[in-house]
Amino acid sequence: MIEFKNVNKWFGKLHVLNDINLTIPKGEVLVICGPSGSGKSTLIRCINRLEPIQKGKIIVNDVPVHDKATNLTKLRADIGFVFQQFHLYPHMTVLENVMLAPVNVKKIAKSKAEKIAMKKLEQVGLTEKSGVHPAQLSGGQQQRVAIARGLAMSPKIMLFDEPTSALDPEMIGEVLDVMVNLVSEGMTMCVVTHEMGFAKKVANRVLFMDEGAIVETGTPDKFFDNPKTDRAANFISMILTH
Amino acid sequence: MMAFYFGQLVEIFPFFLKGLWMTSKIAFISLVSCTLIGLVLGIFRSSNSIILRHLVGVYVAFVRGTPFVVQIFIIFFIFPEWGIQLEAFSAALLAMAIMGSAFICEIVAGGIAAIPKGQWEAAASSGLTNLQQLRLIVIPQAMKIILPPLVGQYVLLIKDTSVVSVIGVMDLTRVGWVTVVRIPEGLMVFTLVGALYFMISYPLILLSNYLERRMAV
Amino acid sequence: MLTDFNFRVIWEYMPLFLTGVRATAFIAAVSITLALITGIIACACRISGIKILKYPAIAYIELIRSTPLLVQIYFLYFGLPTLGVRVPELQTGILALMLNSGAYIAEIIRAGINSVDEGHIEAGISSGLNYVQRMRFIILPQALGVTIPPLLGQNIVLVKDSALLSLISVVELTRSGQTMTSERFMPAEAFLTVAFFYMCIYFCLKTFADWSQRKLIFREVY
Numbered sequence: 001m002i003e004f005k006n007v008n009k010w011f012g013k014l015h016v017l018n019d020i021n022l023t024i025p026k027g028e029v030l031v032i033c034g035p036s037g038s039g040k041s042t043l044i045r046c047i048n049r050l051e052p053i054q055k056g057k058i059i060v061n062d063v064p065v066h067d068k069a070t071n072l073t074k075l076r077a078d079i080g081f082v083f084q085q086f087h088l089y090p091h092m093t094v095l096e097n098v099m100l101a102p103v104n105v106k107k108i109a110k111s112k113a114e115k116i117a118m119k120k121l122e123q124v125g126l127t128e129k130s131g132v133h134p135a136q137l138s139g140g141q142q143q144r145v146a147i148a149r150g151l152a153m154s155p156k157i158m159l160f161d162e163p164t165s166a167l168d169p170e171m172i173g174e175v176l177d178v179m180v181n182l183v184s185e186g187m188t189m190c191v192v193t194h195e196m197g198f199a200k201k202v203a204n205r206v207l208f209m210d211e212g213a214i215v216e217t218g219t220p221d222k223f224f225d226n227p228k229t230d231r232a233a234n235f236i237s238m239i240l241t242h
Numbered sequence: 243m244m245a246f247y248f249g250q251l252v253e254i255f256p257f258f259l260k261g262l263w264m265t266s267k268i269a270f271i272s273l274v275s276c277t278l279i280g281l282v283l284g285i286f287r288s289s290n291s292i293i294l295r296h297l298v299g300v301y302v303a304f305v306r307g308t309p310f311v312v313q314i315f316i317i318f319f320i321f322p323e324w325g326i327q328l329e330a331f332s333a334a335l336l337a338m339a340i341m342g343s344a345f346i347c348e349i350v351a352g353g354i355a356a357i358p359k360g361q362w363e364a365a366a367s368s369g370l371t372n373l374q375q376l377r378l379i380v381i382p383q384a385m386k387i388i389l390p391p392l393v394g395q396y397v398l399l400i401k402d403t404s405v406v407s408v409i410g411v412m413d414l415t416r417v418g419w420v421t422v423v424r425i426p427e428g429l430m431v432f433t434l435v436g437a438l439y440f441m442i443s444y445p446l447i448l449l450s451n452y453l454e455r456r457m458a459v
Numbered sequence: 460m461l462t463d464f465n466f467r468v469i470w471e472y473m474p475l476f477l478t479g480v481r482a483t484a485f486i487a488a489v490s491i492t493l494a495l496i497t498g499i500i501a502c503a504c505r506i507s508g509i510k511i512l513k514y515p516a517i518a519y520i521e522l523i524r525s526t527p528l529l530v531q532i533y534f535l536y537f538g539l540p541t542l543g544v545r546v547p548e549l550q551t552g553i554l555a556l557m558l559n560s561g562a563y564i565a566e567i568i569r570a571g572i573n574s575v576d577e578g579h580i581e582a583g584i585s586s587g588l589n590y591v592q593r594m595r596f597i598i599l600p601q602a603l604g605v606t607i608p609p610l611l612g613q614n615i616v617l618v619k620d621s622a623l624l625s626l627i628s629v630v631e632l633t634r635s636g637q638t639m640t641s642e643r644f645m646p647a648e649a650f651l652t653v654a655f656f657y658m659c660i661y662f663c664l665k666t667f668a669d670w671s672q673r674k675l676i677f678r679e680v681y
Contacts, residue, residue: 089361311625315637
């Protein structure tokens with residue numbers, strides 16, 4: 001479903017993605033972790049072309065992402081993206097945030113889009129907040145709205161860029177619960193996160209990155225309990241003591 | 243003597259109203275055209291295309307770097323040399339549009355730049371096209387930032403219309419200038435002219451102050 | 460289009476243009492200095508809280524801000540003689556620029572003072588500083604940083620505004636263009652040259668303003 005072939009990316013001189021090869025089959029839940037600056041966020045931002053790449057190929061649903069001819073709108077409609085900082089639109093209500101893309105990208109009639117949006121809000125448990133503006137919500141609620149917004153386009157893939165890192169500890173649970181529910185529906189997911197509990201519970205595979213390269217992959221249990229490399233072991237001991 | 247001149251001034255007051263009407267007309271047309279052109283240029287100025295950005299940048303620098311009266315002279319005197327005949331009124335409107343749009347362009351570009359990059363990315367991720375990102379997400383938010391300085395700029399533009407009197411447009415300032423030759427009471431004549439300008443621009447100043455205070459809260 | 464652009468005539472008139480540049484620089488320098496003094500006084504009156512100072516200051520600032528500079532220039536140029544005061548054009552012009560910029564500068568300074576954090580003022584009050592001391596040690600040093608960039612901006616505006624003095628026959632840069640136009644009827648050459656010189660002045664002042672702003676931001680970080 002998602003395929004990286006020898007992907008390389010530089011920010012100026014900094015080699016942020018170093019020869020990435022990766023295949024994510026349909027229905028897989030992949031957790032990506034690694035120290036800050038390791039390139040993990042950049043990696044998933046390349047999947048919907050928020051970032052350009054300089055070498056290699058990324059293929060999503062048989063479409064070469066970084067081809068000039070690729071219809072970005074169509075590609076992105078199939079990929080939901082959830083940001084660390086939520087990035088809800090402050091000038092719109094919760095419902096309007098969720099409806100925006102279905103109405104304007106898919107050209108769905110407003111009444112129908114509203115039904116879809118309400119259903120997605122129900123999925124994240126926030127129907128009663130549909131009329132308020134994002135600023136009136138807690139961080140956890142905002143992130144759940146952001147997930148509903150991503151789901152509103154009925155995507156085939158959901159990407160999460162550190163979805164719980166900007167949240168207070170007591171709100172992390174509610175967001176992770178929503179994500180776990182998504183997994184049970186069979187969604188293909190790539191999640192950049194350090195939440196070990198989440199990874200152990202639902203991930204099919206954990207990918208550890210450092211300095212722009214994939215250092216280690218494995219099942220969550222194997223990776224967290226028996227890391228193969230020193231760098232991974234170091235990293236795990238750090239998030240455990242944290 | 244003063245009373246006599248005052249009587250004369252009252253007599254020719256309709257002449258001043260005509261000037262006021264001309265000033266209002268130029269101001270209104272200019273504000274509308276400057277806003278529209280400025281908006282488009284501001285969007286160009288914040289676009290990804292380096293060429294477009296710098297092209298608008300050069301235009302803005304030229305306009306901001308030279309006095310408006312010199313710009314009017316250039317437009318009024320040079321176009322005929324190129325075979326384009328412009329009457330004073332159209333030359334005035336053209337000069338206002340060029341000058342005002344450059345200033346509004348900078349305000350718009352500033353407002354757009356103040357919107358966090360994440361808003362663009364979130365909109366792009368849900369598949370909105372570049373134009374939709376701008377229209378639905380960025381501009382509505384930037385509008386709040388743009389509005390107070392925009393109204394402030396409107397006040398400046400209305401006052402700048404007085405300069406078009408130098409090429410013979412019969413606006414309020416020109417009316418005062420013509421009158422003072424016949425009625426040599428400079429204080430009286432230009433107090434009247436000033437009062438009429440005050441009537442148009444002061445409400446806008448109050449509006450701009452109000453918007454600025456509301457923004458600050 | 461401009462194929463017959465006559466550089467020889469421009470060269471011939473170069474001494475006139477350079478005189479104009481010097482005159483514009485002189486007018487701007489004198490006016491901005493006087494305007495700064497006017498602005499400081501007007502601002503002090505406005506925020507003083509003493510009614511007979513405050514209201515005249517407000518009236519002055521608001522009247523200047525809501526009428527065009529050109530009208531103010533004509534007001535003085537045609538108005539002063541009717542009062543029996545004979546003032547040469549140059550002085551009339553500088554007076555107009557001073558009064559005009561003074562009002563804007565008063566508002567710039569006031570905005571700077573208002574931008575100082577209320578908490579700092581309260582801290583000053585709590586430690587027993589009086590009004591003047593708070594102004595001197597707490598408010599003004601902080602306000603200065605935020606007022607300098609807009610003051611430099613006002614300086615640029617003033618240079619361009621001084622072009623309007625050409626309309627009351629003050630000899631300065633724009634007037635040189637008018638003189639050349641009336642003698643040779645070559646407005647393209649004349650006014651494009653004038654514009655070129657204004658651009659040069661603008662870039663010098665702008666570079667300085669940007670530089671000073673960077674310096675100030677730099678200082679704020681540390």
